[in-house]
Amino acid sequence: MGENPAKNHYAQLNQGEENEMDIFGYKTQGCRKAFCIAGYILSCGALRLLFYWKPEWHVWVNCIRCSLEEADIVLLRTTDDFRIYSRKTVTWISVSAFIKSRSDYPATEEDSIFSKAIMKPSLQVKTIQVQKIRYVWNIYAKQFQKVGVLEDHHTCSAIHDKFGSGLTCNEQNVRRVICGPNTIDVPVIPVWKLLIKEVLNPFYVFQLFSVCLWFAEDYMEYAAAIIIMSLLSIFLTVYDLRQVRHLTFFHKEDVLLMSGKGFQELESHHLVPGDMMILKEGKTLLPCDAILVSGQCTVNESMLTGESIPVTKTHLPQTDNSKPWRVYCAEDYKKHVLFCGTEVIQTKADDRGVVKAVVLRTGFNTAKGDLVRSILYPKPMNFKLYRDALRFLMCLIAFAAIGMIYTVCVFALNGEETGEIVKKALDVITIAVPPALPAALTTGIIYTQQRLKKKGIFCISPQRINICGQLNLVCFDKVMAVWWLCPHCFQDIHSFPADHSLPWGPVFKALAVCHSLIVWEGKIQGDPLDVKMFEATNWVIDDSSGHQTEGQGSTDATVVRPGPKATTAPVEGITILHQFPFSSALQRMSVIAQEIGGDPQAFIKGAPEIVAMLCRAETVPSNFESKLLLYTAQGFRVIGLACKSLQAGKLPAALTRKEVESDLTFLGLLIMENRLKRETKPALEELSAACIRSVMVTGDNIQTAITVAKNAGMIAPTQRVILVEANKVPGSFSASITWKSLEKNKAEDYRSLVSISETEPGIRLALGSGQYHFAMSGKSYQIVAQHFRHLLPKLLLNGTVFARMSPSQKSSLVEEFQKLDYFVGMCGDGANDCGALKVAHAGISLSEQEASVASPFTSQTPSIACVPELIREGRAALVTSFCMFKYMALYSTIQYLGVLLLYWQLNSFGNYQFLFQDLAITTVIGVTMSFTGAYPKLVPYRPPSQLISPPLLLSVVLNILFSLSMQIFGFVVVQKQPWYSKTDIHSACLSVNNHEKNSSSSLGLHGARDGAHEQTDNGFKSYENTTVWLLSTINCLIVAVVFSKGKPFRQPIYTNYVFILVLIGQLGICLFLMFADIDDLYSKMDLVCTPTTWRISMVIMLAVTFAVSFLVEEAVIENRPLWLLLKKTFRYHSKSHYKRLQHMLEQDSAWPPLNETFFSASVAVTVEGNIGGHSNPTFDSSEDSL
Secondary structure (H helix, E strand, C coil): CCCCCCCCCEEEECCCCCCCEEEEEEEECHHHHHHHHHHHHHCCCHHHHHHHHCHHHHHHHHEEECCCCCCCEEEEEECCCCCCEEEEECEEEECCCCCCCHHHCCHHHCCCHHHHHEECCCCEEEEEEECCEEEEEECCCCEEEECCECCCCCEHHHHHHHHCCCCCHHHHHHHHHHHCCCCCCCCCCCHHHHHHHHHCCHHHHHHHHHHHHHHHCCCHHHHHHHHHHHHHHHHHHHHHHHHHHHHCCCCCCEEEEEECCEEEEEEHHHCCCCCEEEECCCCEECCCEEEEEECEEEEECHHHHCCCCCEEEECCCCCCCCCEHHHHHHHHHHHHEECCCCEEEEEECCCCCCEEEEEEECHHHCHHHHHHHHHHCCCCCCHHHHHHHHHHHHHHHHHHHHHHHHHHHHHHHCCCCHHHHHHHHHHHHHHHCCCCHHHHHHHHHHHHHHHHHHCCEEECCHHHHHHHCCCCEEEECHHHHEEEECCCCCCCCCCCCCCCCCCCCHHHHHHHHCCCCEEECCEEECCHHHHHHHHCCCEEEECCCCEEECCCEEECCEEEEECCCCCCCCCCCEEEEEEEEEECCCCEEEEEEEECCCCEEEEEEECHHHHHHHECHHHCCCCHHHHHHHHHCCCCEEEEEEEEECCCCCCHHHCCHHHHCCCEEEEEEEEEEEEECCCHHHHHHHHHHCCCEEEEECCCCHHHHHHHHHHHCCCCCCCEEEEEEEEECCCCCCEEEEEEEEEECCCCCCCCEEECCCCCCCHHHHHHCCCEEEEEEHHHHHHHHHHCHHHHHHHHHHEEEEECCCHHHHHHHHHHHHHCCCCEEEEECCCCCHHHHHHCCEEEEECCCCCCCCCCEEECCCCCCHHHHHHHHHHHHHHHHHHHHHHHHHHHHHHHHHHHHHHCCCCCCCHHHHHHHHHHHHHHHHHHHHHCCECCCCCCCCCCCCCCCHHHHHHHHHHHHHHHHHHHHHHHHHHCCCCCCCCCCCCCCCCCCCHHHHHCCCEECCEECCHHHCCCCCCCCCHHHHHHHHHHHHHHHHHHHHHCCCCCCECCHHHCHHHHHHHHHHHHHHHHHHHCCCHHHHHHCCCCCCCHHHHHHHHHHHHHHHHHHHHHHHHHHCCHHHHHHHHHHCCCCCCCHHHHHHHHHHHCCCCCCCCCEEECCCCCCCCCCCCCCCCCCCCCCCCCCC
16 A cells, blocks of 8 residues: 555655655544454454554554644655655644733744744644654644754844844743753663564564474574574663763753843753853853854864864854845855854954854754764665565575475375474474574674774764775865975065065965964864964964953954064064954955054955955956966965955954955965875775776865876876866856866976867877866856756766865765766765765765764774775675675575475474584674675775675575585485484494483474374484484585685685684584484484494585585686676676766767867756755865865
């Protein structure tokens, strides 16, 4: 029964967000509910259990469809491939205690969700809670909306005006009741509750069924072992939850609020969106997300981003316009937001006296809440592997069903009792479907996680480890790939001698004040580039607060002064009055500073081309562009500097950014030398050798980026770079796109890159072989995505350098690569790249923190060497998962075939025989097989991505056939031996001890048979049983060796010492059991004595099986050239979009169209993926786009 979305019955929750869900309305019906209760009773609870597993069935059977407005039950469905359903009950909250009359409705609440959710006259609010977030029913919009968040529609001026003086007590009370407390509590579930929850899992129900069956058959030992393992798994789950609780411990503290009654102090869990907080001096942990509305803060956001660099936050501008505040601030809105869980390390009041912030989000809606929810509710990954695993289990169940039919037929025809037949038939299911499979698969991931942790790579999303093994494209933020170093000298357009320090003047002042550095814990902290720049001046930051500034009274302004090593300066120091932090959208930062006793000035630092545009034309040198090209082409980092004198007397806080950053005087260019880190080039070369594409996605200048890409080896010396430029046509809605080939100009010593005027002969031939790379800027990328959508996949196929990219464009680019069926990794910092890190299949944040909300993986070593390491471990983990699947399938099938053979004689394995195979062999192998580490070299191909692939299926089928052949051969041949007797199990041995005792020992299947059968000698002991059990047990060891893949993705099997010792020990015990003639041991293990010649014959059978199995695995299954030949013979082509596109472009002689310009139609398409929609509540560091 599926959903047919009808009007008002269906809607979407969190549309366009990562946790988007479909929501359906239902109303409970009494008669349906009564029928269901009757069904529960008649089915002894089985129907209720089925509904627990399938909540959608429970809703469809119990309820009738209705509009969401009338619904008392809602059904939620995820919009991903998994389409997971969940059921939620609608609850009602009463606010009548706070609203006695019409006058109690506050004016500020009229356009808020709080007033739109209150139903009249009942004064109740309809709510649901999904993944810790509360949603209320908006009566007017007819939809569920999130609460605990300040509405996005407020303008900058509205936030200042409406919430500037705080909420009234009545408003606070209503909001507290509707939003709930401002806490991030992860309750530790009691063990008994967790036990019930785990037991009700479909797999554990199967285990419970198996355990009950084994207890009924006196197979106590293994049943007890399974119970112990299950309890251990449950305690580990409790431990993990406790770890999450420790990570999310919510620091409750008192906060100072401004309200209608003036200032009041209260506990942080009482905060609601719209409250006005007063930030005290000194260090403070933020209890919620808040918008800074006055003053300035310096914050440590390492919890969010992994970056321990202090970040400066400025107050929200009091601009009077109609745009919502987030739209007005664009990507820079984060510069005004203080995030929950981060630490305020410094506050600076402005002329308005105190540092104030309006509460934006509370509880699980906050940035910290988002981190906690991502751990509590991880997004399921790798749908294909999940689907293949289900198919695999279905095959085993089908296999078991065939065995059940066979068992019933054999035992019924031999006149067995119905109860015995049912037990034996059910036993087949527990044998064919291995109960240890999920646990065995989990161990591989756990071991990989531990190995990564030892190498300084932390993972908060273990399900992504396997996906790392499939990565075939990695995007790097250049800032993380290279190391910026301060040059020996600063060169501007008006150069000065290299052996002298920079003389006093406007450029010196710009370097001394145009930064966002602070003194924290006795050290200058901030962006590394700013630190290098400031250190070169030999000045110091005076961190004492309360500096007197002429005409402005006492402020908490930063003062910089000459240090002991500084050259003489005519001033005592410079006061930084106000700063506009770096904006990745604007590509610049600016400050308002004033010499002590002087007039205020503005200083701007940013992308040279942007700074030059803001300057008066007469101040920009005529050779500006050629000089910029000269330095960027050499890979230098170039920053433009400018300044402007300001009118004295005007308060800095009153000046807008637009006023400050206009009519500037160009000062010069700051040249920073960049050097590749020692590990960078080898890491990129390793990826290239492994056929993994490297793409540079940076905020830097395009020429600098191209040079760095060449130096790093992303672009080979023989390969061409084609610059793709897209521009909007002035005065129309169309756009143009141009392709220019860049090549080295031999006449220039500085390796300057210039556009060639004509297409040279031979270029087309060079390009035809795919030896070219596209480079484009963020602006061009945006225009191509809007106007030339059809060209975007072609450009991405050979796109290597993407420069001047904003954080949202980085996210969009990663998504576009994924649409081409690439498995994309993203390596960057947790600040600028958080959106891209989240969207990528594997995001790796280079950080000092163990975990951050920014990405699934965090490397404590700030080097891209972690990327090949992660791919190696991912490949090893993926191969380990497949090996484990194959081994578990073979182990259960070998045991299953052995039991079915013995059923033919109404016999089976004994309890200790089962126990030895299940516990001593399989469980130990399952735990130790995954210890094998990753192979140190990355090979130029990936492991198979699908569980159900021809080589893997062929391997399983052939090994099943080898095992079946060997067991049938042993079963039949033993009966033809001259010493064989069906009735006398001691006929093969001359010395018989305790003959009477042994012949009367008759045990039934898996346990003591009843009294009626004790008289007959139809127990486990027989020559067939001994032969089949020994062959099948050692066969389990054979497949463990054969399936333990080594090269090319894992280290050779002999490097896994524990596994080798385990195998040797197990083989030794098996051979001891085969050749030992110890009567008590044989009696316990239900074995019988056989002639030595027969035992040697069994060893030969096993040796032949091992040789054949090993040879087939190596010569056929692992023979890559053979499979490639088969693919070629049967004309198999990859289904990946990028492969098909690659093949098509190889045939297209007109691609790429060099030195040509195309124009788009006048209609632009909206960029898919809603650029910027995936960004997380983190900040954009100034490293991204200077």
